[in-house]
Amino acid sequence: MVVPVIAGLGTAQPPAARQDELWEGFFSRHFSGATRALAERIFANSGVDRRQAAVNPLLEDVSDWPTERRMRRYQVEALPLGKEAVGRALTAAGLDAGDVGLFVVCSCTGYATPGLDILLARDLGMAPGTQRMFVGHMGCYAALPGLGAAGDFVTARGRPALLLCTELTSLHIQPATARVDTQQIVSHALFSDAAVAAVLLPAPTGPAGPGWRIREVSSVTDTSTADHMTWDVTDTGFRMGLSPKVPQVLSAHVRALVDDLLARHGASVAEVDGWAVHPGGPRILNVVERELALPPAALAASRGVLAEHGNCSSPTVLLILDRLARAAVPPRRVVMLAFGPGLTLYAALLDRG
Numbered sequence: 198m199v200v201p202v203i204a205g206l207g208t209a210q211p212p213a214a215r216q217d218e219l220w221e222g223f224f225s226r227h228f229s230g231a232t233r234a235l236a237e238r239i240f241a242n243s244g245v246d247r248r249q250a251a252v253n254p255l256l257e258d259v260s261d262w263p264t265e266r267r268m269r270r271y272q273v274e275a276l277p278l279g280k281e282a283v284g285r286a287l288t289a290a291g292l293d294a295g296d297v298g299l300f301v302v303c304s305c306t307g308y309a310t311p312g313l314d315i316l317l318a319r320d321l322g323m324a325p326g327t328q329r330m331f332v333g334h335m336g337c338y339a340a341l342p343g344l345g346a347a348g349d350f351v352t353a354r355g356r357p358a359l360l361l362c363t364e365l366t367s368l369h370i371q372p373a374t375a376r377v378d379t380q381q382i383v384s385h386a387l388f389s390d391a392a393v394a395a396v397l398l399p400a401p402t403g404p405a406g407p408g409w410r411i412r413e414v415s416s417v418t419d420t421s422t423a424d425h426m427t428w429d430v431t432d433t434g435f436r437m438g439l440s441p442k443v444p445q446v447l448s449a450h451v452r453a454l455v456d457d458l459l460a461r462h463g464a465s466v467a468e469v470d471g472w473a474v475h476p477g478g479p480r481i482l483n484v485v486e487r488e489l490a491l492p493p494a495a496l497a498a499s500r501g502v503l504a505e506h507g508n509c510s511s512p513t514v515l516l517i518l519d520r521l522a523r524a525a526v527p528p529r530r531v532v533m534l535a536f537g538p539g540l541t542l543y544a545a546l547l548d549r550g
Contacts, residue, residue, distance in 0.1 A: 199355050201348035202408040203547070205292070206519045209278045210506070211251040216240060216386075223254040225469060227373045235379065240386045244479040244500065248389035248507030250367035251278065257287025257348040260370045260433070267434050271307025276336060278392040279317050281361045286394035287360070292391040298356030300348050303332040303339035304433065304509045305428060306364045313363060336537035337475055338416075339511040341545050342392075345414035347397045356397045361512040362390040369434040373492060374410075387478055389507030393515035409518075409547035415458050418539040423447050426538045443477070444484045445539050452488045455532060458544050464530065470498055471528025471547075473517040475535035478537045485534065494497040498524075522525035 220240045228236040230294035252259055259267060279302075287294060289292060301321060302314040309316075314329040328349055330346060332339050336447040340362045400410055405443035427438035458463055465488055474485050476499045486496055498520045506516055514535045519527055533545040 201351035201358070201373070201397045201411045202400040203395050204286070205285070205286045205290030205392045206406045206515065206522060207282045207289060208283035208516060208519055209285070209392045210249040211274070211278065211390050212253065212255055213247045213249045214255060215247045216243065216245045218255065219248075221259070227260070227343060227385070229373070229384070232378070232382070236382045236386070238267040239379070239382050239448055242479070243386040244476070244503045245311050245387060245507045246504045248268040249391060251365050251390045252367045254367070254370055260372050260431065261370060262320065264368060264430065264432060264434055268307055268309065271365055271368055272309045274365055275276065275322070275363050275392075276316055278444050279313055279361055280320060282363070282392040282394040283321060283359065283361055286396045287406050288378070288534070290396035290398065292357055292396055292398075294323045294383070295356050297323055297327050297359045298539065299330065299347060299350040299358040299359065301326045301330045301332065301343045301360045302429060303335065303343045303362040304317055304364060305334045305336050305339065305367055305510065306368060313361075317361070319528065335338070335511070337477060337508070337510050337513065338424070338535035338537040338541055338543040340514050341414055341533060341535050341543035344395065344397075344411060344414070344545060346412040347417040347479075349353050351397045351399050358397045359394060360397070360513060361392065361394045364512055365390045366510060366511040369436070371436055372433055379441070380437060380439045383439055383478065387508040389509045391506060391509035391516060393512040393519065397446060398463050409449055412462055412546040412548060413458060414545045415454065416541060416543045416544065417450050418541040419446055419450060420539065422540045423538070425540050443536075443540065444480045447481065448488055450542050451485055451534070454542050454544050455489060455534070456518065458532070458546055462546060466490070469514060469532050471521050471531035472499065473521060473531055473533040474499045475514045476500065476508060478508065481536065486519070
């Protein structure tokens with residue numbers, strides 16, 4: 198049976214700004230009154246030291262822009278960022294764009310028709326017969342169903358697939374308000390921009406060597422908590438809704454999801470030496486660490502990505518995987534975890550054969 202292998206990763210990010218610069222230079226004036234004091238504490242405790250922005254609020258305030266203008270800017274900024282990430286991933290895998298059989302694009306921060314999948318396929322020189330899939334509005338966990346779809350294609354067709362996750366959360370800064378809105382403050386303190394691409398090849402024929410094989414992608418959705426995380430299209434961009442109850446929902450489900458996934462492959466949590474856990478924020482990582490009884494070092498890569506890049510939505514878990522891949526001794530068995538609207542928990546098991 199053909200097994201899909203991640204043969205190349207490529208990342209691309211716009212320029213970075215320090216979290217304290219963003220606070221002092223923009224957000225300290227964006228909030229006022231009691232809201233300002235609360236926001237300052239949330240920014241300071243976010244776990245973020247710096248993050249990237251295609252539209253940096255220190256240089257350009259988009260908070261009052263209508264959604265139409267934000268969507269036009271999305272296309273301008275997302276295309277070169279996605280092209281850079283894809284180019285790096287293809288190079289790492291030793292593949293040409295014309296060899297791609299399926300191109301999967303995940304994004305929830307902007308829309309256009311023709312979409313990024315078509316425009317990038319054109320600009321990169323993909324074959325006319327390349328199949329495409331666009332995954333939208335799955336939010337932070339979209340990379341994992343994207344990997345699952347790409348992996349299924351590789352297994353069924355024996356041809357390469359390419360996944361791209363591109364998010365520009367900086368386009369969705371909301372208008373200033375004196376009203377205490379903790380959900381918006383948390384969103385403004387955490388989110389960032391990035392693009393990450395992954396090339397999947399049928400094992401064992403990949404020219405870049407074995408890489409991580411995708412053994413399984415699984416999920417669980419608690420629809421009774423569907424209102425806990427939302428992403429609403431408004432006249433001034435997309436607005437995040439984020440309940441403080443999200444960590445307790447994850448606490449109720451994450452252990453069983455991981456244990457069941459590993460058990461199907463004859464493994465246990467103790468045998469996992471690599472963890473790529475989406476850092477929705479420090480509390481999310483603390484919950485996963487506690488429920489899986491992980492040592493502090495297990496989530497070092499996730500905390501490092503949160504500190505250096507913030508929460509980039511769908512590309513973030515792939516940024517963590519890239520960080521693990523560049524370690525002096527990359528882990529042999531990796532569990533990826535990501536969470537988003539639904540509430541939905543996604544997990545993927547990777548190993549090196």
